[in-house]
Amino acid sequence: MPIVRRDSLGALLLACLLTIASLPGHAQEASTAAPAEPAGTSTTEPGTTIPVDAPTDVVALRLLPMTVNELAGEADGWIREIQDRTARIVDLKIAITDAAKDPTRTKALQSDLAALTESRRAVFKNFDHLLVSWESKGGNAEAIAGHRKFVSALRADELKATDKGTLLTSANEWLVSKDGGIRVAWHAIGFVGALLLIWLLAKLVSRLVHQAVLRWDKFSTLLDRFLVRAAFWATMVVGTLTVLSWLGVRMTPILTLLGGLSFVAAFAMQSTLSNFAAGLMIMIYRPFDVGNVVTVGGVTGKVQAMNLVSTTLLTGDNQVIIVPNSNVWGSIITNANVRDTRRVDLAFDVRHEDDSAAVQRILEEVVAEHPLVMKEPAPAIHINEMTATAVKFICRVWARTEDHSAVFWDITEQVKRRFDSAGIPAAAPTPSASAS
Numbered sequence: 001m002p003i004v005r006r007d008s009l010g011a012l013l014l015a016c017l018l019t020i021a022s023l024p025g026h027a028q029e030a031s032t033a034a035p036a037e038p039a040g041t042s043t044t045e046p047g048t049t050i051p052v053d054a055p056t057d058v059v060a061l062r063l064l065p066m067t068v069n070e071l072a073g074e075a076d077g078w079i080r081e082i083q084d085r086t087a088r089i090v091d092l093k094i095a096i097t098d099a100a101k102d103p104t105r106t107k108a109l110q111s112d113l114a115a116l117t118e119s120r121r122a123v124f125k126n127f128d129h130l131l132v133s134w135e136s137k138g139g140n141a142e143a144i145a146g147h148r149k150f151v152s153a154l155r156a157d158e159l160k161a162t163d164k165g166t167l168l169t170s171a172n173e174w175l176v177s178k179d180g181g182i183r184v185a186w187h188a189i190g191f192v193g194a195l196l197l198i199w200l201l202a203k204l205v206s207r208l209v210h211q212a213v214l215r216w217d218k219f220s221t222l223l224d225r226f227l228v229r230a231a232f233w234a235t236m237v238v239g240t241l242t243v244l245s246w247l248g249v250r251m252t253p254i255l256t257l258l259g260g261l262s263f264v265a266a267f268a269m270q271s272t273l274s275n276f277a278a279g280l281m282i283m284i285y286r287p288f289d290v291g292n293v294v295t296v297g298g299v300t301g302k303v304q305a306m307n308l309v310s311t312t313l314l315t316g317d318n319q320v321i322i323v324p325n326s327n328v329w330g331s332i333i334t335n336a337n338v339r340d341t342r343r344v345d346l347a348f349d350v351r352h353e354d355d356s357a358a359v360q361r362i363l364e365e366v367v368a369e370h371p372l373v374m375k376e377p378a379p380a381i382h383i384n385e386m387t388a389t390a391v392k393f394i395c396r397v398w399a400r401t402e403d404h405s406a407v408f409w410d411i412t413e414q415v416k417r418r419f420d421s422a423g424i425p426a427a428a429p430t431p432s433a434s435a436s
């Protein structure tokens with residue numbers, strides 16, 4: 001019995017020693033069984049459901065069904081991943097500083113830093129989409145603002161603390177990356193091509209609008225030009241905004257900015273808005289059109305062009321006068337070309353001792369012989385006034401509107417010659433206001 005007990009005790013003691021001796025080996029094996037995660041590997045933090053390195057379109061789709069509370073938890077998990085990658089970036093920067101005397105190791109560390117920085121930049125982009133989705137669904141505004149401020153600070157510090165070598169390495173890797181320079185280049189080419197197509201589409205739309213306007217006699221040339229330009233620029237603006245949205249540009253801030261600028265412009269440009277409203281009224285009611293001779297605001301000239309702000313007139317002596325539309329619409333408008341026919345008024349002064357019958361006969365003959373004078377309405381030639389020094393004859397004839405000036409000057413010249421032949425001195429006729 002004692003021998004058996006000693007042998008059993010020895011065997012038990014030997015087994016315990018072997019077990020203790022084997023513990024370090026098992027611990028080391030266990031530690032090598034799970035290697036450390038390499039930098040930049042796609043991960044899913046505890047409490048999150050979307051990998052932080054997932055493609056942007058995948059992230060956008062995965063965010064759609066998530067609730068506000070789920071998005072809040074997702075944001076917290078992503079912040080922890082951003083913090084972890086930032087810590088690794090800091091460690092690499094310290095290592096680069098320590099290895100400054102070893103160019104080979106420094107270059108390798110800079111390459112690792114560039115890759116890790118690029119992966120974190122992709123996380124930043126996806127995180128922006130997450131915050132937008134969270135905000136649009138009524139998330140905590142203070143928490144969202146805090147996350148954005150944290151990410152903005154990291155981005156700013158990253159640029160300040162990065163050395164030139166790392167920046168060059170990052171730039172080179174970004175240029176040849178499918179998600180970096182190559183993607184931007186394709187987007188730029190697509191944007192330019194899309195703008196060209198939009199320009200062609202805008203030209204087509206404006207041409208269709210012009211053809212549609214030509215079918216309506218009620219539309220003036222001014223309104224036609226305005227509608228064509230409005231159609232062109234409306235197509236360009238809508239098309240450009242659509243392309244920017246397709247490229248992933250957030251349109252909400254742009255539209256908000258445009259709305260704010262429009263509100264400010266409405267107060268700062270009240271006089272311009274007044275001209276704008278007057279221009280619309282002129283185009284709608286059509287008191288004149290391009291090519292008409294008008295008198296507006298004390299200025300007489302031919303209408304050359306008009307926009308929503310001003311009207312351009314060309315005077316008889318070839319001066320260009322630009323009149324604000326508010327002055328045009330707010331004053332009396334005289335249009336000499338709105339009718340097909342116009343009356344030509346001429347007045348001639350002769351002496352009391354001259355033969356009035358001869359003067360009457362000469363005027364009637366000149367008028368009857370002129371090819372541009374209309375037979376109907378019939379010409380009217382009468383003594384209009386007698387003063388102490390002269391007898392005033394008035395001669396009123398009708399002509400087509402485009403022949404008005406020619407008839408006025410032709411009759412004046414011919415009457416002068418006939419008076420000279422008859423020995424009747426006469427002063428030049430007094431032109432009417434519309435004879436220019």
